[in-house]
Amino acid sequence: MPTVTIDGNEIEVPAGVTVLQACEMAGVEIPRFCYHERLSVAGNCRMCLVEVSPGPPKPAASCALPVADGMEIKTDTEMVQKARNGVMEFLLINHPLDCPICDQGGECDLQDQAMAYGRDGSRFHEHKRAVKDKHMGPLVKTIMTRCIHCTRCVRFATEIAGVPELGLLGRGEHAEITTYLEKSLDSELSANVIDLCPVGALTSKPYAFVSRPWELTKTESVDVLDAVGAAIRVDSRQTEVLRVLPRLNEDVNEEWLADKSRYACDGLSRQRLDRPYVRKDGKLQPANWDEAFSAIAAKVKSTSGDRIAAIAGDLCDAESMFALKQLMGALGSSNIDCRQDGAKLDAGARGTYLMNSTIAGLENADAVLLVGTNPRWEAPLVNTRLRKAWLQGNARIAVVGPQVDLTYPSEYLGAGPDTLQQIVDGSHEFASVLKDAERPVVIVGMGALARADGAAVLAAAAKLVESCNLIRDDWNGFNVLHTAASRVGGLDLGFVPGEGGRDTAAILEGAASGDLDVIYLLGADEIDMSKLGDAFVVYQGHHGDAGAHRADVILPGAAYTEKNGTYVNTEGRVQIARQAVQPPGDAREDWAIIRALSDAVGGGLDHVTLGDVRAAMSAANPVFDRVDEIVAAEWSGVGEGGAMDNAPFESPISNYYMTDPISRASETMAECTREFVNADGERTGTDG
Amino acid sequence: MSDTFAFDAATEERARTILKRYPEGRSQSAVIPLLDLAQRQAGGWLPVHVIEYVASYLDMPKIRVLEVATFYSMFNLEPVGKNFVQLCRTTPCWLRGSDDLRAVAKNVTGCGLGETSADGLFTVVEVECLGACCNAPMVQINDDYYEDLTAENFKDVLEALKRGEDPKTGSQTGRTGSEPEDGLTTLTAEGA
Numbered sequence: 022m023p024t025v026t027i028d029g030n031e032i033e034v035p036a037g038v039t040v041l042q043a044c045e046m047a048g049v050e051i052p053r054f055c056y057h058e059r060l061s062v063a064g065n066c067r068m069c070l071v072e073v074s075p076g077p078p079k080p081a082a083s084c085a086l087p088v089a090d091g092m093e094i095k096t097d098t099e100m101v102q103k104a105r106n107g108v109m110e111f112l113l114i115n116h117p118l119d120c121p122i123c124d125q126g127g128e129c130d131l132q133d134q135a136m137a138y139g140r141d142g143s144r145f146h147e148h149k150r151a152v153k154d155k156h157m158g159p160l161v162k163t164i165m166t167r168c169i170h171c172t173r174c175v176r177f178a179t180e181i182a183g184v185p186e187l188g189l190l191g192r193g194e195h196a197e198i199t200t201y202l203e204k205s206l207d208s209e210l211s212a213n214v215i216d217l218c219p220v221g222a223l224t225s226k227p228y229a230f231v232s233r234p235w236e237l238t239k240t241e242s243v244d245v246l247d248a249v250g251a252a253i254r255v256d257s258r259q260t261e262v263l264r265v266l267p268r269l270n271e272d273v274n275e276e277w278l279a280d281k282s283r284y285a286c287d288g289l290s291r292q293r294l295d296r297p298y299v300r301k302d303g304k305l306q307p308a309n310w311d312e313a314f315s316a317i318a319a320k321v322k323s324t325s326g327d328r329i330a331a332i333a334g335d336l337c338d339a340e341s342m343f344a345l346k347q348l349m350g351a352l353g354s355s356n357i358d359c360r361q362d363g364a365k366l367d368a369g370a371r372g373t374y375l376m377n378s379t380i381a382g383l384e385n386a387d388a389v390l391l392v393g394t395n396p397r398w399e400a401p402l403v404n405t406r407l408r409k410a411w412l413q414g415n416a417r418i419a420v421v422g423p424q425v426d427l428t429y430p431s432e433y434l435g436a437g438p439d440t441l442q443q444i445v446d447g448s449h450e451f452a453s454v455l456k457d458a459e460r461p462v463v464i465v466g467m468g469a470l471a472r473a474d475g476a477a478v479l480a481a482a483a484k485l486v487e488s489c490n491l492i493r494d495d496w497n498g499f500n501v502l503h504t505a506a507s508r509v510g511g512l513d514l515g516f517v518p519g520e521g522g523r524d525t526a527a528i529l530e531g532a533a534s535g536d537l538d539v540i541y542l543l544g545a546d547e548i549d550m551s552k553l554g555d556a557f558v559v560y561q562g563h564h565g566d567a568g569a570h571r572a573d574v575i576l577p578g579a580a581y582t583e584k585n586g587t588y589v590n591t592e593g594r595v596q597i598a599r600q601a602v603q604p605p606g607d608a609r610e611d612w613a614i615i616r617a618l619s620d621a622v623g624g625g626l627d628h629v630t631l632g633d634v635r636a637a638m639s640a641a642n643p644v645f646d647r648v649d650e651i652v653a654a655e656w657s658g659v660g661e662g663g664a665m666d667n668a669p670f671e672s673p674i675s676n677y678y679m680t681d682p683i684s685r686a687s688e689t690m691a692e693c694t695r696e697f698v699n700a701d702g703e704r705t706g707t708d709g
Numbered sequence: 710m711s712d713t714f715a716f717d718a719a720t721e722e723r724a725r726t727i728l729k730r731y732p733e734g735r736s737q738s739a740v741i742p743l744l745d746l747a748q749r750q751a752g753g754w755l756p757v758h759v760i761e762y763v764a765s766y767l768d769m770p771k772i773r774v775l776e777v778a779t780f781y782s783m784f785n786l787e788p789v790g791k792n793f794v795q796l797c798r799t800t801p802c803w804l805r806g807s808d809d810l811r812a813v814a815k816n817v818t819g820c821g822l823g824e825t826s827a828d829g830l831f832t833v834v835e836v837e838c839l840g841a842c843c844n845a846p847m848v849q850i851n852d853d854y855y856e857d858l859t860a861e862n863f864k865d866v867l868e869a870l871k872r873g874e875d876p877k878t879g880s881q882t883g884r885t886g887s888e889p890e891d892g893l894t895t896l897t898a899e900g901a
Contacts, residue, residue, distance in 0.1 A: 179770075185770035186772055187772065191779045201771050202757070
């Protein structure tokens, strides 16, 4: 390990790091614009100049200079200060200095570093250049005159997002950043360029001129719009969530966030259920909590437990599902299911329904088989890890299922169970690829499991564990990629049919045939409401979506930014989402609603605080004690599932931008749908 | 203008030869010579569909090829005349009268800087030093240098081009290369 001297202090650093990284290790701050630790080194902003000896008697760009043993690095000499001064003066030559009207103001690298390293004025008296703004789609607003050409956005699009559509055209004073022919940046990760932009050239279009950063209350939470559980920061002002930003979590989202998770937040203030409703004379009438509860109690008390059922939706926190499970148990019903899409996953051994390789672990894979999943839409941040695996080690990635552009090359093996069967019985060439791989990965998606023969598909995939030796001493290559944030939590809590209970399909059947009288929908909107027949439907949730329209009683709940809730992501990581704002109107936290309802219907729940619920939850499944940890999950095999039929696997997501009540209520997501999903489709009369 | 473009047989052969210079998987390195070939075939400039053809030929993202095409001033992104006149304006040529050449060009072709004549025969642009300062002032027309220009002989050159002739390239005063203007001053003795 080379030893270097930084500002007089000797420090040992790993071989191969750059001078800038060495300085960071020594705790010395080096200003920079173009350098970003997750992107390739460009070395074009020149802000990171330091003095290095031995070497030429001039400042050196520390981001692009590898350390050598015995190097003496100085970061605070007159030469360095003068160099930084000069670079800053050059960077500001064409920068408009329109900070008062710039959305980046207050969180701008250029602003901060100009304060710290700049001169007090400019000697440049000529006209500044002006650059035409570019179109980059509905999320990224551009004010290109402010651009300092660090090319972070270009490198992000090319390297991380895998959509090489951004570029730097022209040269010198005429250089301009643009997308190819000014098309929209077609990536589910496009908005990350906003965070990367060190100036106000790329800013958030939906958030334009909304607020200043210092006016916001910042709440650290987790995202629930897919099953990745990305770390987020919810920025709110009074009762409104104004924006959602990613937070660093190396194990999950690194520092990125997918566009839906970032921009569906405007859906949080639209279509909200802010008071209870009770259906009277065929119409939903506003009511108060007492009326709503007594309407439910009247019905429930006259119904036997086996004629009651509950379905939990995709955005439910574990606490509310746990409380509802207890309530249903007290009412004598075992008809509960958290798999509203009908995924044939068992709540048995945890290893059979988790992403066991872990999200970060996918990077190390050298052979990947995707079964019935389109990770680019189902979990964009899982897809970036797979892309990384391909970039770093040329992992072989093969697809059985929907054939889509994954942003990295993949081998298309086949559309459905036929091909999977061939791999399982070893007659397909890819079986030996998996077997010979050091870190083989099989990812089974909901497109393969949420169908009538899902159990058979799962059983077939599980056979690969044996035949291709997926589970080894230090590696578990069996993965289920969920699409719902609540799913793993629900399975962990056993929110599945008990002895003789009905699953989602059977509940719908029972409701249609009149065998079930009361259906409790806890945020479940993705089921076919027309199948609920004449059943009495209670909908507890936060948006006036499909479930609320069908309901006989609506109990207004809280969205994920309005309650403290536990979620378990697809890799089994227990995470806590925190309340950023109050639920609107009469809406309440979901576990508390169920607790109050319990009193009305005689359910006997006795939790007083959220802590009580959590304690009971941990007692039921100790995994809920292990917050933000990966607990290695046991594997038991999944038994036989019968015969697979031959229908091709299809991704459960047909529109990435609208998958749940929140994103369906979001104007921004509607805009994205128009721009990206229906781009080639015909416009209807209601389009703008 | 047709939107389909493909290398013709001769260009295709040249392109293959160029590609052979680079190792497997490094064919992107050939983007500059291939853009040049494409520009020659496409009539002196690079329409978008030609850039996209080169991108797909080299299996590169389109934006990467566009970046290269916009970076180098030798690639034209707008149609140019049959004779692409590049006037050198850097100091040696300027001191030796490049301003006069600009006036001549305007007179003969009707083109100001950056303009293309209505008959499509000429485009006149100003460029920085082309490296023939010994023979200043000079211009480059298509692939050829015309040096030691004066208002008179430059006018002759342009008019010859206008008539469709092929004027003599190089120095217009008769000297060879960049020999001294008044004849040799050294190495003059036989057998010395």
